[in-house]
Amino acid sequence: MSDYDPLLTVESVSKRYGDERVLNDVSFTMDRGDVTVMMGPSGSGKSTLLRCVNRLTEVDSGEIRLGDHRVTDPGIDVDALRRDVGMVFQDINLFTHLTALKNVTLGLREVRGFSTDDAREAATEQLERVGLGDQLDSYPGELSGGQKQRVGIARALAMEPELLLFDEPTSALDPELVGEVTAVMADLAAGGMTMLVVTHEKGFAREAATDALFLDAGSIAERGPPAQLFENPENERTAEFLDRVSTVSGEP
Numbered sequence: 217m218s219d220y221d222p223l224l225t226v227e228s229v230s231k232r233y234g235d236e237r238v239l240n241d242v243s244f245t246m247d248r249g250d251v252t253v254m255m256g257p258s259g260s261g262k263s264t265l266l267r268c269v270n271r272l273t274e275v276d277s278g279e280i281r282l283g284d285h286r287v288t289d290p291g292i293d294v295d296a297l298r299r300d301v302g303m304v305f306q307d308i309n310l311f312t313h314l315t316a317l318k319n320v321t322l323g324l325r326e327v328r329g330f331s332t333d334d335a336r337e338a339a340t341e342q343l344e345r346v347g348l349g350d351q352l353d354s355y356p357g358e359l360s361g362g363q364k365q366r367v368g369i370a371r372a373l374a375m376e377p378e379l380l381l382f383d384e385p386t387s388a389l390d391p392e393l394v395g396e397v398t399a400v401m402a403d404l405a406a407g408g409m410t411m412l413v414v415t416h417e418k419g420f421a422r423e424a425a426t427d428a429l430f431l432d433a434g435s436i437a438e439r440g441p442p443a444q445l446f447e448n449p450e451n452e453r454t455a456e457f458l459d460r461v462s463t464v465s466g467e468p
């Protein structure tokens with residue numbers, strides 16, 4: 217037995233939908249504080265892999281462990297797992313009839329059993345952390361897409377997860393709103409949050425990620441520090457990937 221104890225271990229994970237092999241023997245680990253960006257062409261399996269980590273999707277074979285959670289074991293406590301794994305989606309699924317504050321307090325009260333006052337205090341703190349301390353009483357309809365996404369991040373943070381998963385958190389936003397969300401994510405990264413982020417934002421990856429992982433047709437094609445993968449002109453394979461990712465995301 218080695219002493220190496222990663223927070224997240226993904227080991228030989230495979231998944232099919234019908235005849236389609238969506239994940240093919242994927243293995244990687246993340247330590248506490250790591251920020252791993254996952255990039256790859258549309259349909260390469262990025263969302264499926266994220267969903268396997270919080271058990272929204274079940275693997276066909278392989279194993280995933282997160283801290284003490286044996287994610288892929290049949291009998292695990294899925295609610296307990298999801299308390300430790302926050303997820304921020306591309307579509308900002310806030311309750312439209314609740315204020316920003318109430319969107320964040322809801323989970324604290326119902327899932328973590330906080331009192332009304334404690335939930336309010338904790339939610340306010342998280343909304344301030346994402347720069348929305350002045351929008352506590354705004355309804356989603358009164359917020360921009362970037363602000364709504366930041367409420368979604370505050371909501372996930374309030375649960376104090378061990379790992380935060382992001383599935384293209386900025387790809388539904390107008391280009392001018394992307395920066396305010398990636399800035400919040402970069403702050404979290406700098407503060408030591410462990411994050412697995414599907415994104416096409418190379419700027420965020422360069423600035424904030426410890427590691428980049430390129431998925432191609434369900435397999436990890438490249439993995440390494442973003443600066444090394446992105447800037448190395450010798451690495452033709454990486455250049456080709458970045459081209460394909462850019463084409464898909466519409467980035468110049």
Ligand SMILES: Nc1ncnc2c1ncn2[C@@H]1O[C@H](COP(=O)(O)OP(=O)(O)OP(=O)(O)O)[C@@H](O)[C@H]1O
Nearest residue numbers: 233234236238256257258259260261262263264265
């Ligand atoms: N529930 C499902 N049932 C059947 N096929 C699915 C399901 N979910 C995903 N797929 C298929 O699995 C493949 C991988 O999908 P996935 O969403 O993981 O890719 P992705 O890399 O996240 O793509 P994108 O960048 O477009 O979001 C696709 O061909 C998709 O159609």
